[in-house]
Amino acid sequence: MNVLVTGAAGMIGRKLVARLAGDGVLGSEPISLLVLADLVEPEQTEGAGSEVETVAADLADDGVAMQLVASRPGVIFHLAAVVSGEAERDFDKGYRVNVDGLRRLLEAIRALGDGYRPRLVFASSIAVFGAPLPDVIGDDQYQAPLTSYGTQKAIGELLLSDYTRRGFLDGVGIRLPTICVRPGRPNAAASGFFSSIIREPLSGEEAVLPVPDDLRHWHASPRAAVGFLLRAATIDGDALGHRRCLTMPGVSVTVGEQIAALREVAGDDAVGLIRREPDEEVLRIVEGWPRAFDARRAIELGFRAESDFEEIVRVHVEDELGGRIARTQA
Amino acid sequence: MNVLVTGAAGMIGRKLVARLAGDGVLGSEPISLLVLADLVEPEQTEGAGSEVETVAADLADDGVAMQLVASRPGVIFHLAAVVSGEAERDFDKGYRVNVDGLRRLLEAIRALGDGYRPRLVFASSIAVFGAPLPDVIGDDQYQAPLTSYGTQKAIGELLLSDYTRRGFLDGVGIRLPTICVRPGRPNAAASGFFSSIIREPLSGEEAVLPVPDDLRHWHASPRAAVGFLLRAATIDGDALGHRRCLTMPGVSVTVGEQIAALREVAGDDAVGLIRREPDEEVLRIVEGWPRAFDARRAIELGFRAESDFEEIVRVHVEDELGGRIARTQA
Numbered sequence: 001m002n003v004l005v006t007g008a009a010g011m012i013g014r015k016l017v018a019r020l021a022g023d024g025v026l027g028s029e030p031i032s033l034l035v036l037a038d039l040v041e042p043e044q045t046e047g048a049g050s051e052v053e054t055v056a057a058d059l060a061d062d063g064v065a066m067q068l069v070a071s072r073p074g075v076i077f078h079l080a081a082v083v084s085g086e087a088e089r090d091f092d093k094g095y096r097v098n099v100d101g102l103r104r105l106l107e108a109i110r111a112l113g114d115g116y117r118p119r120l121v122f123a124s125s126i127a128v129f130g131a132p133l134p135d136v137i138g139d140d141q142y143q144a145p146l147t148s149y150g151t152q153k154a155i156g157e158l159l160l161s162d163y164t165r166r167g168f169l170d171g172v173g174i175r176l177p178t179i180c181v182r183p184g185r186p187n188a189a190a191s192g193f194f195s196s197i198i199r200e201p202l203s204g205e206e207a208v209l210p211v212p213d214d215l216r217h218w219h220a221s222p223r224a225a226v227g228f229l230l231r232a233a234t235i236d237g238d239a240l241g242h243r244r245c246l247t248m249p250g251v252s253v254t255v256g257e258q259i260a261a262l263r264e265v266a267g268d269d270a271v272g273l274i275r276r277e278p279d280e281e282v283l284r285i286v287e288g289w290p291r292a293f294d295a296r297r298a299i300e301l302g303f304r305a306e307s308d309f310e311e312i313v314r315v316h317v318e319d320e321l322g323g324r325i326a327r328t329q330a
Numbered sequence: 331m332n333v334l335v336t337g338a339a340g341m342i343g344r345k346l347v348a349r350l351a352g353d354g355v356l357g358s359e360p361i362s363l364l365v366l367a368d369l370v371e372p373e374q375t376e377g378a379g380s381e382v383e384t385v386a387a388d389l390a391d392d393g394v395a396m397q398l399v400a401s402r403p404g405v406i407f408h409l410a411a412v413v414s415g416e417a418e419r420d421f422d423k424g425y426r427v428n429v430d431g432l433r434r435l436l437e438a439i440r441a442l443g444d445g446y447r448p449r450l451v452f453a454s455s456i457a458v459f460g461a462p463l464p465d466v467i468g469d470d471q472y473q474a475p476l477t478s479y480g481t482q483k484a485i486g487e488l489l490l491s492d493y494t495r496r497g498f499l500d501g502v503g504i505r506l507p508t509i510c511v512r513p514g515r516p517n518a519a520a521s522g523f524f525s526s527i528i529r530e531p532l533s534g535e536e537a538v539l540p541v542p543d544d545l546r547h548w549h550a551s552p553r554a555a556v557g558f559l560l561r562a563a564t565i566d567g568d569a570l571g572h573r574r575c576l577t578m579p580g581v582s583v584t585v586g587e588q589i590a591a592l593r594e595v596a597g598d599d600a601v602g603l604i605r606r607e608p609d610e611e612v613l614r615i616v617e618g619w620p621r622a623f624d625a626r627r628a629i630e631l632g633f634r635a636e637s638d639f640e641e642i643v644r645v646h647v648e649d650e651l652g653g654r655i656a657r658t659q660a
Contacts, residue, residue, distance in 0.1 A: 091496065130572065142470040144491070144573050151492040155485050161474070162481040166421065242460065243474050 002033040002071045007079030009038035015226050017045055024048035026075055027234035037068055059101040065108035075119045075233045085189050087149040098152035106159060110168040121232040122173040124245055128154040131288040139297045146288055157245040164244050172232040173245030180219040181316035190285040198262055198313055201270035204326030210279035213256035216291040220250040220305040221315040231303050249305040252292035261309040266325050332363040332401045336389060337409030339368035345556050347375055354378035356405055357564035367398055389431040395438035405449045405563045415519050417479035428482035436489060440498040451562040452503040454575055458484040461618040469627045476618060487575040494574050502562040503575030510549040511646035520615040528592055528643055531600035534656030540609035543586035546621040550580040550635040551645040561633050579635040582622035591640040596655050
């Protein structure tokens with residue numbers, strides 16, 4: 001089977017590709033060819049028995065989508081997206097990539113025809129939901145996004161379901177929690193602090209916390225996200241019925257509980273590196289975000305996240321720090 | 331103020347235009363120019379003091395949307411759409427008209443800029459909801475359409491809300507009930523019988539009923555639909571908050587209750603003209619449709635439908651039959 005990954009150079013994309021290339025199989029099927037696409041050339045990856053092809057191109061450009069599906073991949077992971085902050089800053093770019101890029105991909109699949117009906121795994125987001133929200137959000141929550149990114153993902157979900165219903169492809173959309181702990185350097189995203197208050201102290205560096213300790217949010221690790229994608233690739237589509245998009249499980253914790261988990265794993269010295277600097281602007285943005293979900297459908301369908309935030313911290317230490325925690329003087 | 335109506339040659343469009351041209355005002359503002367657009371040339375209408383301009387063009391074609399908003403209409407009624415059955419038969423045409431046509435309109439408004447921020451009234455549909463559905467559907471129902479038409483309308487709602495949130499326009503989307511009694515000849519739509527079992531007997535003609543008497547559905551008259559559009563044009567947008575789309579009120583009745591209302595208005599002879607011819611295919615389609623709504627938000631915002639189905643029948647007799655009912659031998 002051939003496999004296509006769009007957005008392969010992104011954080012989740014790279015982790016997914018490493019897993020696919022390492023396994024050499026997806027479900028029970030050997031991967032013959034792994035096509036990795038992104039705006040920038042994805043890293044060359046050594047495939048365990050799979051041929052690997054990299055493509056640097058914009059999915060929304062003429063002909064690119066047709067080129068990407070030419071090998072008739074049996075599974076397509078569509079991760080390419082303009083992220084939340086950028087989609088809000090650059091209205092046109094967000095629609096171009098997040099809506100038109102997806103439509104180009106869907107149309108390219110449909111155009112191949114001849115019985116071609118791949119599994120398309122679409123990375124959606126809990127940003128499809130917007131305030132006012134219940135404390136715990138069920139699988140039947142009204143989709144009222146409050147960002148352009150959330151709007152674009154909600155449109156993607158609708159398209160995925162309709163193309164699936166019409167028999168053009170076999171889509172599964174998964175709404176990812178906030179991914180925590182994100183590896184790498186701090187970024188300017190409003191959600192950045194959720195990761196940095198764990199990541200920086202574990203590396204012996206200071207981190208800034210702009211919101212109160214009682215702010216609650218919904219998390220899963222990068223490792224869990226890769227697990228969701230693999231599960232979505234291999235699940236029986238008929239089990240989903242007409243509703244092809246699912247809220248993924250996650251861990252609902254307050255910032256205070258995140259910090260307590262950090263203390264369990266790395267001690268008081270690490271916690272001492274968190275500096276509280278309230279920021280009304282950041283608070284205003286994240287206050288409207290979901291706090292917890294009852295992701296019953298996904299759990300019944302075998303999707304698994306961490307069971308608590310301490311596990312999320314330990315996953316970061318294992319996967320990113322080689323099991324080592326920096327020792328510091330607080 | 332200038333007013334633009336797209337889909338002006340359609341059934342609701344013609345009734346809306348007749349009302350606007352007759353009133354010469356919208357809310358408290360005199361209408362200077364009424365621009366009527368459709369694929370086919372809309373009928374010339376005598377405006378009470380308003381200039382009237384008709385345009386036969388496809389909104390999804392290059393330049394058409396810019397032409398339509400060139401007069402900077404303060405209110406735009408966007409009714410142009412490929413209907414349910416056609417959007418299901420012709421996948422490309424449905425997306426072209428119902429999604430791309432709307433996007434062209436939104437982008438043309440945005441491109442004018444310079445403080446231009448018109449009220450855009452978007453005719454959506456209860457088809458944005460799909461089975462499984464509760465008996466009475468609330469304002470927070472998950473949008474899971476089961477047709478391409480419903481998908482396209484749900485995408486339209488999302489776009490309308492996002493463009494409004496971004497300040498490019500001031501959108502209000504209204505989800506119309508099934509319009510009953512539709513004037514004119516029987517058509518091939520699966521929903522056609524809801525109207526024909528009333529309309530044909532009132533004109534002394536036979537009608538076919540393909541579903542059981544206990545099938546329940548959600549209706550409002552063409553007159554009520556025009557009232558919804560006018561209300562949506564003049565309502566205070568801030569009262570809607572971020573959720574710019576509303577389910578309109580209506581009347582929830584079984585087919586048996588529709589027939590009882592016909593009997594009240596036109597007697598047993600009229601009812602005798604209904605011939606029961608069960609059709610499994612039609613039943614399968616309409617079974618998944620909404621049966622009733624709790625349209626609380628819209629009612630609080632001053633939207634009004636008929637209070638029972640007998641009123642819907644009487645509205646048809648007044649508006650379409652000049653108050654006269656055909657006398658027949660049963």
